[in-house]
Amino acid sequence: MRRTAATAASARYAPVALTAAILVIAASGCGATPHYSPPQHTYYLSAHGDDGNDGTSPGSAWRTLGRAERVRLHPGDQLLLKGGERFTGTITLARGEAGDAGEPVVIGSYGKGRATITATGAPGVSVHNTAGVTIRDLRLVGKGASYTHDSGVNLFSDLPDNTKLDRVRISGVDVSGFRIGIAVGGAAGRTGFNDVTIHRAKLHANKDSGLLTYGPAFHPDKPGYAHRNIALTDVEAYRNSGDPKIDTTHSGNGIILGGVRHATVRDSSAHDNGKRSAAEAPAGPVGIWAYDATGVLLEHNTAYRNHTGSGVDGGGFGLDSNVSSSKIQYNLAFHNDGPGFYAYARYVNGAHTDNTIRYNISDNDGRKLPLHGGLAVHGTDIRKLAIYQNTVVMTASPKGMGPALQLERGEKDVTVRNNLLVTDGSPLVAAERGLDPRDVILQGNNYRAPTGEWAVNWAGRTYFGLAPWRTATSQETINNHPTGLAVRPCFTGGTLPDIRSAADARLLVPDCDTLRGKGLDLRKRFGTDPGKTDYFGRTVGTPPPIGAARPAGD
Numbered sequence: 001m002r003r004t005a006a007t008a009a010s011a012r013y014a015p016v017a018l019t020a021a022i023l024v025i026a027a028s029g030c031g032a033t034p035h036y037s038p039p040q041h042t043y044y045l046s047a048h049g050d051d052g053n054d055g056t057s058p059g060s061a062w063r064t065l066g067r068a069e070r071v072r073l074h075p076g077d078q079l080l081l082k083g084g085e086r087f088t089g090t091i092t093l094a095r096g097e098a099g100d101a102g103e104p105v106v107i108g109s110y111g112k113g114r115a116t117i118t119a120t121g122a123p124g125v126s127v128h129n130t131a132g133v134t135i136r137d138l139r140l141v142g143k144g145a146s147y148t149h150d151s152g153v154n155l156f157s158d159l160p161d162n163t164k165l166d167r168v169r170i171s172g173v174d175v176s177g178f179r180i181g182i183a184v185g186g187a188a189g190r191t192g193f194n195d196v197t198i199h200r201a202k203l204h205a206n207k208d209s210g211l212l213t214y215g216p217a218f219h220p221d222k223p224g225y226a227h228r229n230i231a232l233t234d235v236e237a238y239r240n241s242g243d244p245k246i247d248t249t250h251s252g253n254g255i256i257l258g259g260v261r262h263a264t265v266r267d268s269s270a271h272d273n274g275k276r277s278a279a280e281a282p283a284g285p286v287g288i289w290a291y292d293a294t295g296v297l298l299e300h301n302t303a304y305r306n307h308t309g310s311g312v313d314g315g316g317f318g319l320d321s322n323v324s325s326s327k328i329q330y331n332l333a334f335h336n337d338g339p340g341f342y343a344y345a346r347y348v349n350g351a352h353t354d355n356t357i358r359y360n361i362s363d364n365d366g367r368k369l370p371l372h373g374g375l376a377v378h379g380t381d382i383r384k385l386a387i388y389q390n391t392v393v394m395t396a397s398p399k400g401m402g403p404a405l406q407l408e409r410g411e412k413d414v415t416v417r418n419n420l421l422v423t424d425g426s427p428l429v430a431a432e433r434g435l436d437p438r439d440v441i442l443q444g445n446n447y448r449a450p451t452g453e454w455a456v457n458w459a460g461r462t463y464f465g466l467a468p469w470r471t472a473t474s475q476e477t478i479n480n481h482p483t484g485l486a487v488r489p490c491f492t493g494g495t496l497p498d499i500r501s502a503a504d505a506r507l508l509v510p511d512c513d514t515l516r517g518k519g520l521d522l523r524k525r526f527g528t529d530p531g532k533t534d535y536f537g538r539t540v541g542t543p544p545p546i547g548a549a550r551p552a553g554d
Contacts, residue, residue, distance in 0.1 A: 215259025
């Protein structure tokens with residue numbers, strides 16, 4: 001662990017954190033080369049210990065993290081801090097320590113409760129150029145410069161030759177007071193981490209983000225991803241406020257996945273983030289989103305009351321620039337400043353492609369930025385995006401009325417099918433002037449504005465109702481045959497349910513036959529995988545209903 005000047009510098013967020021290697025000693029003479037493993041040790045720390053002890057039992061525990069830093073931790077070693085007690089300093093693992101995925105080094109607590117590490121001007125736990133590490137059952141609190149520079153748990157690699165470091169497990173942690181709660185970073189090429197699992201983590205009151213993975217700049221002609229196989233479950237990112245002084249980029253995010261191939265966020269939440277993000281920033285924070293990534297799956301999550309200080313973003317879930325082959329499904333968004341769900345591409349490079357947004361619920365998003373819609377597709381070059389079986393409800397906010405669906409020009413091969421779109425005013429759909437109707441196709445959706453006549457703003461013109469819009473644009477047709485409906489959804493929770501918690505999602509289950517089996521058969525007509533279940537896990541028939549939920553009693 002020995003915290004040298006070099007490891008201290010690399011522990012900062014930007015170049016952040018520490019890493020590993022295992023000792024192999026070649027035997028002389030003929031025969032096989034043995035693998036030498038040092039004896040495994042468990043070291044203990046207690047606030048009532050003594051640094052003069054040997055540290056190898058609870059009764060002979062060390063007292064300070066400074067003493068623990070003088071010991072190199074080999075594969076299978078453990079460093080355990082007494083639960084319920086507080087320790088000042090940092091824990092670092094550097095190259096030459098840990099490094100064996102099969103025999104991880106464990107950093108955690110013993111006894112009752114979680115130990116607390118208070119770090120000032122440093123990460124709580126730093127893993128630099130090594131892996132084979134388990135971090136569990138700790139409370140990490142940042143003080144002073146940690147809030148502006150460091151990460152609570154900081155995994156970072158700047159090894160050469162596109163090295164992937166195997167296996168990190170993080171569980172049962174509570175992280176607050178840092179710039180980033182948990183950061184996973186790579187410095188150059190495709191160097192980074194493989195097989196990182198984060199489970200049961202509370203990431204709150206950090207400055208920039210609850211969780212961030214990142215790598216070098218993305219090159220579409222030769223895409224490389226720093227990390228592989230990252231899995232998040234039961235992660236709660238909340239009250240990560242952002243910084244009003246950061247006006248060059250976004251701050252105040254929940255969970256960000258960047259520079260990664262194959263990542264999953266499941267059964268997690270992001271809420272009440274971004275309240276102090278800068279008003280002048282060119283980009284805003286989002287609850288859970290991905291960029292420069294491929295093979296990302298966001299499912300069974302909630303994002304609510306996320307904010308933006310500026311006039312952009314503030315959404316629940318997003319597939320941002322350079323994301324491919326990714327999916328957002330079975331998620332709930334409500335009362336976010338921006339869209340509940342969005343797809344965005346900043347660059348014209350073909351890298352935002354082959355993505356899906358399906359079986360999600362957005363209820364009363366766009367609270368600050370209603371014109372951005374409840375579900376938004378915007379940017380310069382989005383290709384092969386399938387949006388189907390979603391339910392979007394938008395009512396007017398103090399900032400005005402917004403569409404359920406907002407579309408910008410620049411998309412190619414975007415399909416919007418079998419979605420339930422409801423507002424309490426107009427427009428119900430807004431498509432930017434210059435949008436080529438051949439590039440975005442709407443079919444089999446249900447449109448409803450129960451408090452009055454509804455309209456579609458399409459490429460600079462307004463159409464009142466389904467029939468005139470269909471006639472003028474050929475939207476909601478298949479081979480010149482009409483599709484789409486404009487009927488009451490009969491929500492269980494009333495005409496325009498207002499969700500306040502995840503349990504309230506059931507208020508958006510239809511309770512009549514108007515949408516039962518009225519969706520298009522996506523597999524038969526278009527070769528699209530329709531999924532087996534609705535938002536609530538109930539089997540979807542053929543043809544499916546319209547929207548994210550099968551009608552009650554079906």
